[in-house]
Each structure stands twice: as C-alpha cells, then as structure tokens.
Amino acid sequence: MRHFSRLFSVMAGPRPVVCSGPSGVGKSTLLKKLMKEYEGVFGFSISHTTRKPRPGEQNGIDYHYVTRDVMQAGIGNGDFIESAEFSGNLYGTSKAAVQEVQSKNLICLLDIDMQGVKNIKKTDLNPMFISIQPPSMEILEKRLRGRKTESEESLQKRLQTAKIEMEFSKEPGAFDVIIINDNLDDAYAKLKDALKEEIDKVKKVSS
Ligand SMILES: Nc1nc2c(ncn2[C@@H]2O[C@H](COP(=O)(O)OP(=O)(O)O)[C@@H](O)[C@H]2O)c(=O)[nH]1
Numbered sequence: 580m581r582h583f584s585r586l587f588s589v590m591a592g593p594r595p596v597v598c599s600g601p602s603g604v605g606k607s608t609l610l611k612k613l614m615k616e617y618e619g620v621f622g623f624s625i626s627h628t629t630r631k632p633r634p635g636e637q638n639g640i641d642y643h644y645v646t647r648d649v650m651q652a653g654i655g656n657g658d659f660i661e662s663a664e665f666s667g668n669l670y671g672t673s674k675a676a677v678q679e680v681q682s683k684n685l686i687c688l689l690d691i692d693m694q695g696v697k698n699i700k701k702t703d704l705n706p707m708f709i710s711i712q713p714p715s716m717e718i719l720e721k722r723l724r725g726r727k728t729e730s731e732e733s734l735q736k737r738l739q740t741a742k743i744e745m746e747f748s749k750e751p752g753a754f755d756v757i758i759i760n761d762n763l764d765d766a767y768a769k770l771k772d773a774l775k776e777e778i779d780k781v782k783k784v785s786s
C-alpha cells in the first residue's frame with residue numbers, strides 16, 4: 580500500500596518543495612520572487628489559518644482564513660495533511676491545497692513551520708526540505724519589527740519560537756538545503772540553484 584501511494588505521489592507531478600525557517604526571515608519574500616520569475620513552474624500550497632489577515636493579504640491567495648471551529652472540523656474530517664499551533668493560531672496544509680497545485684503539474688511550494696516539517700516527513704509527500712535562516716537573531720528581530728505586522732507580544736513569541744526553529748535546523752538530516760538570507764539577491768540565487776534541476780524538468784515537460 581505504502582509502495583502504491585508513493586508511486587501515486589510521484590505520478591502526481593514534480594517533487595514538492597518545503598520552505599521553513601523563523602518568522603520574519605524572508606520566506607514569503609523569496610517564494611513570491613520565485614513564483615513571479617517562474618510563472619507556470621511553481622504553485623503555492625495555500626494553507627488554512629485562524630490568524631487574522633494582515634493588510635494587503637488576500638483570502639484564498641495568501642491563506643484561507645478560517646475560524647478555529649471550521650479548522651478543527653476540517654482536521655477532524657481528515658482534510659489536512661498536517662496542522663500545527665503556531666504563536667497562538669492554527670495553521671495547516673489541506674490535501675486539497677496540494678492536489679490543486681499538483682494537478683496542474685506545477686512544483687508545489689509549502690511554507691510551513693518546524694512542526695509541519697516534522698509531520699510532513701511522516702507522510703509520503705517526499706518533498707525537498709529547504710531551511711531559510713537569518714544571519715543573526717538581531718537581524719531577524721530588525722526584520723520582524725521593520726515589517727510592522729506584529730504586536731510587541733506577538734513579536735516576542737515569534738522570537739522565542741525562532742530560537743527553537745534555528746536549533747532544529749542544525750539537526751543532521753533535518754533539511755536538504757540550508758540558505759542564509761543575508762543579502763536577498765544572494766539568497767535568492769542560492770534558492771534558484773537548489774531548485775535548478777526540478778525547474779528544468781518542469782520546463783522540459785511543458786515545452
Ligand atoms: N505547520 C504549518 N505551518 C504553517 C502553515 N502555513 C504557514 N505556516 C507557518 O506558520 C508560521 C507563521 O506564519 P505567518 O503567520 O504567516 O507569519 P510569518 O511567518 O511571520 O510571515 C510560519 O512559520 C509559517 O511557515 C501550514 O499550513 N502548516
């Protein structure tokens with residue numbers, strides 16, 4: 580059975596890519612750049628969350644914004660591949676979110692936290708795991724403050740979690756690739772390099 584489901588996930592399309600790293604490190608910035616440059620190659624797995632949308636974020640594009648009741652019912656129904664509580668809110672990847680991307684033969688990009696990484700490893704999704712890390716805690720804090728999206732309480736919570744996430748990324752085998760997002764252009768070049776083979780494969784199939 581396991582063999583068949585792995586075969587199915589291979590047949591379902593190109594290998595997905597999980598991007599993880601502390602809040603404020605620049606995951607969204609890097610992934611948005613990638614999707615803009617490679618339209619028709621990547622598709623974003625739109626997670627569900629109980630957190631409120633930030634100014635500029637759109638329902639159904641950045642996240643599916645739902646209540647805790649709705650999210651818990653979905654989890655209970657088995658609609659999610661993984662879900663986790665992060666900084667006081669629920670987040671989760673629905674099966675439908677990944678299927679939507681894979682059905683178009685796109686490389687599915689997942690932006691998930693450390694708990695999500697651990698749980699996805701228990702599934703047969705078999706993605707490439709990329710960790711995005713900040714040059715230092717000081718710079719991470721500066722970026723999070725600069726984004727102006729968090730209250731002081733939320734910011735402190737995220738920084739606490741960041742320390743744990745940064746320790747996890749050092750565990751051998753936790754990630755396939757670790758990219759330090761110091762200079763944005765350099766980090767982006769490294770990300771593209773890590774994904775080059777997969778990008779070429781998708782381009783070949785669609786050309
Ligand atoms: N496990 C899991 N984590 C998620 C999911 N979607 C987003 N996250 C993570 O939740 C954390 C908070 O995300 P968000 O509230 O958008 O804040 P940001 O990371 O500061 O932009 C980040 O670490 C995301 O990677 C998901 O579906 N599952």
Ligand SMILES: Nc1ncnc2c1ncn2[C@@H]1O[C@H](COP(=O)(O)OP(=O)(O)O)[C@@H](O)[C@H]1O
Nearest residue numbers: 602603604605606607608722726760761762763
């Ligand atoms: N290499 C970088 N240098 C300076 N600022 C950056 C860099 N990468 C991202 N940022 C900024 O840091 C903030 C956090 O980035 P964001 O993409 O929202 O992080 P995440 O999605 O990991 O929480 C944003 O204001 C973004 O513009």
